[in-house]
Amino acid sequence: MRNVLFAAMLLLASSAMARAEGFSSRVAAGLLVINQADNLNGRGHATLSSLNEKPKQFTRLFPVPMVELRYAWEGNSVYFGSPPDEPVALNLGYRRRLEKGALSVSAFYSFFGREWQNPYLVGTPRSETRVNSYGGRLAFEDIGGSPFTLAVKGTVKSVVDEGLTGDLRRDGTQLDVDLSWQYRLSEGWTMVPQAGYRRGEYLGSANSFHGASLGLGANWQSGDLLIATRLTGTLASYDQVHPVFTTTRRDLGYRFSSMARLGNPFGWRNYNATAGIIHQWTGSNIDFFESRSLIGIAAFGYQF
Secondary structure (H helix, E strand, O other), rough: OOOOOHHHHHHHHHOOOOOOOOEEEEEEEEEEEEEEEEEEEOOOOOOOOOEEEEOOOEEEEEEEEEEEEEEEEEOEEEEEEEOOOOOOOEEEEEEEEOOOEEEEEEEEEEEEEEEEEOOOOOOOOEEEEEEEEEEEEEEEEEEHOOEHHHHHEEEEEEOOOOOHHHOOOOEEEEEEEEEEEEEEOOOOEEEEEEEEEEEEEEOOOOHHHEOOOEEEEEEEEEOOEEEEEEEEEEEEEEEEEEEOEEEEEEEEEEEEEEEEEEHHHHHHHOOEEEEEEEOOOOOOOOOOOOOEEEEEEEEEEEEO
């Protein structure tokens, strides 16, 4: 499951984490409902009738626990728990507030991914396998006192029981570089433009790609209620001709998310409630790689 699907909700939740000196923590539990059509996802339909067919929809429900422990002192903080863009993972990081802006660095390990050993198998049920992902993230927040934030993330992907060879192998690395900035329109409204670049380098050159994204977001806050909405366009161009489909893959898509967080609901201090939807669609010149998803999530947490 791609971590981008969780980014808006969990960044929204983690932004409310207290920066007070000493120890603090947050815990939350939620429910994730995913309606998805994706021929590569190992939790989807196991049997294909043809490689020319578009993916079929499937629905899954997942409980989502989130935990973070933090210790802060003199503008520094260390934290451990669920990373801000993937709830079913572990994250260890350090953040330092500078005279102008802040710097953070973290390492993560994710164990939630699933893919098919051989996604191109037709007429026979495909077997799923686990995908391990780990890496690091470096972020410069409010650079030099400006409204700009630069985040660089490197991810290593390892398919446990790889069933593909040659130009189709999926083990490799991905680099994500994102630049965002905040423009305050009024006391309650903030615009958040964003631009990004992605580079995937895999053992199978048909899976290596260059990608880009361009988006616009809006935050609205009134009292304890915060609503964040994002709309982003994406594209990707792959390096080599795909040996199964004998053409070079090109993708074009978009994602939309709208998340709401309410602090102190019903007057309960230190509690928070989060809910939202995320919709993503990717079109491709190869029908097999088209994908779409609709995600709903609701979570309830406590900070102490």
